[in-house]
Amino acid sequence: MSCLFPVAIFIALAISKMIAMPGLHRYDFLLIVCILMQVVMYKTGLETKDELKVISLFHIIGLGLELFKVHMGSWSYPEVAWTKIYGVPLYSGFMYASVASYLCQAWRRFDLTLVHWPRYSLSVPLAIAIYMNFFSHHYIYDFRWVLSGLLFLVFFKTVVHFKVGKKIYQMPIFLSFVLVGFFIWIAENITTFYGAWTYPNQNETWQLVHLGKISSWFLLVIISVIIVADLKHVKQKITKQE
Structure with missing residues (x-):
C-alpha cells in the first residue's frame, strides 16, 4: 500500500509501452495518469493534505534536477509530447514525487519514530549540499x-x-537509506526497460543500469527522508503549541 503510487506509474508505463493510443502521446498519457492518481489518493483519504504538499514540493525539486541533467546529457526522453519543456516531460517530476509518496505512506502505516535525529543545523545544510552536488559535479x-x-x-x-502488526522493530537509519536506494535502483531498471527515460548506453538497446547509480539514489533518498522528517518535526511542534 505504501508503494501504491509508484506501482500505478509502473502499470501505466507497461500499458503505454504495449498499447499505442491514437491522438495521445505516451508522455502526455503518463502525466494524466499521475495527476489522476494523486487526485484519487487525496479524495479517498489515502493521502493527506500535508502529504500532498510534500509530494508537490518533490515534484518541483525533481523537475529542476531533470531540466539540468537532460541539458547536460546525463539521460534523455526521446519520445515526442505536448507536455515537454526543454526536452523534459512534466510527468518526470512525479518519479521523484513517487519516492516522497512512499516515504509519507510508510511513515504513517509503519508508525515510524526516529531516535537521535540530528539537529536542523546539521541535517538541512547536508541535504542542500547533497542536492547541489548533483549539479556541481559536472x-x-x-x-x-x-x-x-x-x-x-x-x-x-x-x-x-x-x-x-503489534510488534515494534528497529533499524539503523543509515542501513534503511542504503536499502531504499537499492530498491529504487531495481525500480529504475524496470522503468528504463519500459522507456520512462533513456541513458546514453541504452540508446541502441536496453542495458542494466550501472551499479554506480545506487549511490545516486542513496543520496537522493537521504534528501527525501531529511525533508519529510524535518517537515513532520516542524508540524509536531506547531501542533503542540496550538
Whole structure:
C-alpha cells in the first residue's frame, strides 16, 4: 500500500509501452495518469493534505534536477509530447514525487519514530549540499563519497523504530537509506526497460543500469527522508503549541 503510487506509474508505463493510443502521446498519457492518481489518493483519504504538499514540493525539486541533467546529457526522453519543456516531460517530476509518496505512506502505516535525529543545523545544510552536488559535479570534483562519509558521522546514532502488526522493530537509519536506494535502483531498471527515460548506453538497446547509480539514489533518498522528517518535526511542534 505504501508503494501504491509508484506501482500505478509502473502499470501505466507497461500499458503505454504495449498499447499505442491514437491522438495521445505516451508522455502526455503518463502525466494524466499521475495527476489522476494523486487526485484519487487525496479524495479517498489515502493521502493527506500535508502529504500532498510534500509530494508537490518533490515534484518541483525533481523537475529542476531533470531540466539540468537532460541539458547536460546525463539521460534523455526521446519520445515526442505536448507536455515537454526543454526536452523534459512534466510527468518526470512525479518519479521523484513517487519516492516522497512512499516515504509519507510508510511513515504513517509503519508508525515510524526516529531516535537521535540530528539537529536542523546539521541535517538541512547536508541535504542542500547533497542536492547541489548533483549539479556541481559536472563542473568540479564529485563530493558524493565525502558527503556519504559526513552522512555516516551525522546519522551514526540515528535509529528508526517501525511497527509491523503489534510488534515494534528497529533499524539503523543509515542501513534503511542504503536499502531504499537499492530498491529504487531495481525500480529504475524496470522503468528504463519500459522507456520512462533513456541513458546514453541504452540508446541502441536496453542495458542494466550501472551499479554506480545506487549511490545516486542513496543520496537522493537521504534528501527525501531529511525533508519529510524535518517537515513532520516542524508540524509536531506547531501542533503542540496550538
